[in-house]
Amino acid sequence: EDKVVQSPLSLVVHEGDTVTLNCSYEVTNFRSLLWYKQEKKAPTFLFMLTSSGIEKKSGRLSSILDKKELFSILNITATQTGDSAIYLCAVGLRTSYGKLTFGQGTILTVHP
Amino acid sequence: DGGITQSPKYLFRKEGQNVTLSCEQNLNHDAMYWYRQDPGQGLRLIYYSQIVNDFQKGDIAEGYSVSREKKESFPLTVTSAQKNPTAFYLCASSYRAVNTGELFFGEGSRLTVL
Numbered sequence: 753e754d755k756v757v758q759s760p761l762s763l764v765v766h767e768g769d770t771v772t773l774n775c776s777y778e779v780t781n782f783r784s785l786l787w788y789k790q791e792k793k794a795p796t797f798l799f800m801l802t803s804s805g806i807e808k809k810s811g812r813l814s815s816i817l818d819k820k821e822l823f824s825i826l827n828i829t830a831t832q833t834g835d836s837a838i839y840l841c842a843v844g845l846r847t848s849y850g851k852l853t854f855g856q857g858t859i860l861t862v863h864p
Numbered sequence: 865d866g867g868i869t870q871s872p873k874y875l876f877r878k879e880g881q882n883v884t885l886s887c888e889q890n891l892n893h894d895a896m897y898w899y900r901q902d903p904g905q906g907l908r909l910i911y912y913s914q915i916v917n918d919f920q921k922g923d924i925a926e927g928y929s930v931s932r933e934k935k936e937s938f939p940l941t942v943t944s945a946q947k948n949p950t951a952f953y954l955c956a957s958s959y960r961a962v963n964t965g966e967l968f969f970g971e972g973s974r975l976t977v978l
Contacts, residue, residue: 756906758906761904786966793971793972794868794954794969794970794971794972795907795954795967795969796969797966797967797968800966840906840907842907851897851909851912851922852907852909852967853909854899854906854907854908855906856904856905856906857906
């Protein structure tokens with residue numbers, strides 16, 4: 753059975769802190785790993801990773817994939833209250849277009 | 865503006881009643897999906913459709929039904945056979961041919977069964 757596990761499940765930090773969110777997976781026919789941010793309702797796409805060791809970066813957010821150890825991390829530097837959200841990790845398989853298996857999500861709360 | 869529209873946003877129903885959640889997209893995407901979100905469990909796939917008039921069961925299809933008569937529309941019916949229907953339901957779509965894996969989500973429908 754395909755499995756995606758995120759840790760921690762929740763995290764409370766103060767503005768300016770740096771956080772690292774983890775996502776590990778056990779799937780067959782891995783194709784890609786995706787990160788989404790869900791602030792209130794609709795998750796929005798952050799990154800898609802397919803190759804090991806290549807960092808993707810967008811502003812204060814960055815992510816990297818390790819296909820040997822089967823995990824990915826999402827880093828957020830200099831956190832702001834607007835970063836408070838649920839961060840979802842999902843894995844796509846070679847055998848199914850678009851169908852993603854999601855982790856439980858990490859609830860990040862950033863206090864002023 | 866292109867996007868995915870789900871309705872209603874909030875829905876209350878009595879136990880034993882069927883309910884239908886609407887999902888419409890104008891992104892010209894081939895594939896559409898229904899996910900269920902419960903606290904602490906992330907998103908779980910209910911049904912998905914890669915093309916009109918075709919759909920497949922996801923991981924938790926029992927108690928749900930769908931149809932895909934038009935490319936733009938993928939309604940989900942929560943039947944009385946679904947044992948625990950109270951949840952947040954998300955509809956999504958994607959390009960089938962490109963297969964990037966990126967999904968575009970609607971704003972969700974929150975169903976509460978009393």
